[in-house]
Amino acid sequence: MKYWSGVQNIFVSLVVMRVLGLARSFHSPSSPASRTPVKLFSTKPENIAIVGGGLGGLSTAYHLRQALGQDVHITIFDKCNVGEGGASSVAGGLLHPFSPKGKLINLGLEGLESTNNLLEAAKKHNPDCILRDRLFRIALSEKNVDQLKLTAELHPEYATWLEPDDLEKACGTSALGGIALENGCYVIHVTSYLQGLWEAVRTMSPEKSTWQIVDPDTDWKETLASFDTAIFSAGSGLFHDEIFQKDAQDFPVELVRGQSAEMHLESDASYPNEAILCGKYMTPLPDPNKVLIGATHEYKSEPLDELGVLDELKKRSYDISPFVWEEGKLDRVTIGYRVQSRRGKFGRIPIIGKSKHNDVHPNSFLFTGLSARGLIYHGIYGQILSRMVVENDETSVLEDYPDISWWK
Ligand SMILES: Cc1cc2nc3c(=O)[nH]c(=O)nc-3n(C[C@H](O)[C@H](O)[C@H](O)COP(=O)(O)OP(=O)(O)OC[C@H]3O[C@@H](n4cnc5c(N)ncnc54)[C@H](O)[C@@H]3O)c2cc1C
Known part of the structure; x- marks a missing residue:
């Protein structure tokens, strides 16, 4: 009886999904849902390639490993050893959720929480990846003073205003005062952090996690042919090494x-x-x-x-x-x-989603445009992208985060 009602439920769900699918196909041509190929009965990915293992690629790898478990094969193709390539390897390592004017950025707190979760995972393997558990933004003009005082007033859990004397005691520099950023804001040694994060991905499934060093002129079509999913997150290498045979000008970056x-x-x-x-x-x-x-x-x-x-x-x-x-x-x-x-109504937000440039692989996703916000955004955007990959469909993610398709 229990078995039969289960089968009935599945049948009803399939009919509902089919009806929803038909309804979707009648969307106006300009709606995001109609531009995205909808795969109703998709299977989960089993063999994923990630091209570029910087902040973007490794966050995605970690979230995919968590979502899909130990059986999924994850191969990262990179020109360099873990933590030694791209912008990530030379970043200042400053993690906080505020713009230069002291405003909380779009998804800033979600980003901080997500990066803090990744840091926890990485720290288990590389405890020295956090260099400081606070940082300071100093004011050099009266306008800065007003902006930063407002930040401290609006976000007291993260920012504390310090008058010049207190600032000097705290960090050895005076200026016109400044804010101390704490409670999840960190200075990170990004190379050590990425090495710790890769270890976290690997230890969840050592046999099915591979880091493969490649030449910049790799034939990607051939290399990726045996994978069911390809994620392109090679930072500036996407354009300098012409991975898509496209220029940065073909994207809003x-x-x-x-x-x-x-x-x-x-x-x-x-x-x-x-x-x-x-x-x-x-x-x-x-x-x-x-x-x-x-x-x-x-x-x-x-x-x-x-x-x-x-x-x-x-x-x-x-x-x-x-x-x-x-x-x-x-x-x-x-x-x-x-x-x-490109700057939009939410400032500079990353590019994630199904790639239109799928001449290299028929099921490709893109993760780029982290701008100067790699640390605050790689966690949350890697998390959202991995949901798209698992669902093999952007529709439900776009319902939750409609602005994410801004670049299409
Ligand atoms: C000088 C500087 C300082 C910064 N400071 C900060 C900071 O303090 N805080 C902050 O939040 N952000 C900072 N940023 C921004 C941050 O570094 C980036 O947003 C982030 O690193 C981008 O990550 P990514 O994974 O998209 O690209 P990348 O970090 O560039 O990673 C790309 C990866 O792809 C690999 N790759 C490249 N080409 C190929 C290819 N052809 N084949 C295979 N693999 C390839 C690279 O080796 C690399 O591992 C800084 C950036 C710079 C340049």
Whole structure:
């Protein structure tokens, strides 16, 4: 009897789904649902390829492993070892949910929670991936003071206003005051974090988790032919290496170069030793005698040379710590590219979803455009993308997050 009512339920569900499917096919041509191929009776993916294992690719891998369990094969194809490639490997590591003007960004708190969950998972394998459990944004003008005081007033659980004396005691720099960002806001060593996150994916299913190093000129059509699903999250490599044979201009994104200076100090005695932001940033590295100063925003095709980089960084960060600029020795200049999405009504939000450019693989998804918000957004957007992949259909996700198809 119980068995028979179960069968009846399944039958009724199938009829309802069929009717819904027909209803969907009568949507107006401009509705997102009608543009997306609807697969009613899809099967779950079993063999997934992810091209690019930076913040975007690894967050997606983790959420897919959690959703689909140990039996799904997840292969990450990357040009580099874990944590050593792309923008992620040169990021400042600053995690917080506010815009430069101190406004809470769209999905900022959901993003913070999601990234904190990923950090918990990564920390089990790499406890040193968190460098500081707070950071400081300082005010350099009266306008900044008003903006940051408002942030502290509206979001007291994350931001605390500090008058100049208190700011100096807390982080060694004075300015006109500033906010301390805490309670889930962190300074992360992104390379160590990604290594920890990959370990978390791998230990859930060691036999079915593969990291494969590839050449930039890989024939992707051939390489991905045996996979049922392909996710493209290769950061600027998507365009520089012509993975889709497409240019960044074919998407609502532009590539913005970021160069940073790693400085070495003979002793850490006078260095502020905290992460401080004011347009540019000065942030600690795992070695206590080293500090990272970042980053340029370069739109021109020719990169700034070393002197040009130091000049731009010094102009905007000298006041954070004159000591670092006077006494520090340059170890190296690092370079990376932000894939910066076009600004819309919610600011710069990432690009996720079924790819129209499926000439490489018939079932492809895209994850790019993390802009300068990789840490706050990779968790939540990787989570949403993995739901699309599991459902093999964007419809229900678009009902919950209608703005996510902004780029289509
Ligand atoms: C200088 C700088 C500082 C930043 N600081 C911060 C910060 O403090 N906080 C913050 O939230 N965000 C920061 N960002 C932004 C953040 O780094 C990015 O948003 C984020 O790293 C993008 O992640 P991604 O996975 O999309 O791309 P990427 O990090 O670029 O990862 C792409 C991956 O794909 C691989 N790949 C590339 N080409 C190929 C190919 N042809 N085949 C296979 N694999 C390939 C790469 O090796 C890499 O592993 C910064 C960015 C820059 C440039």
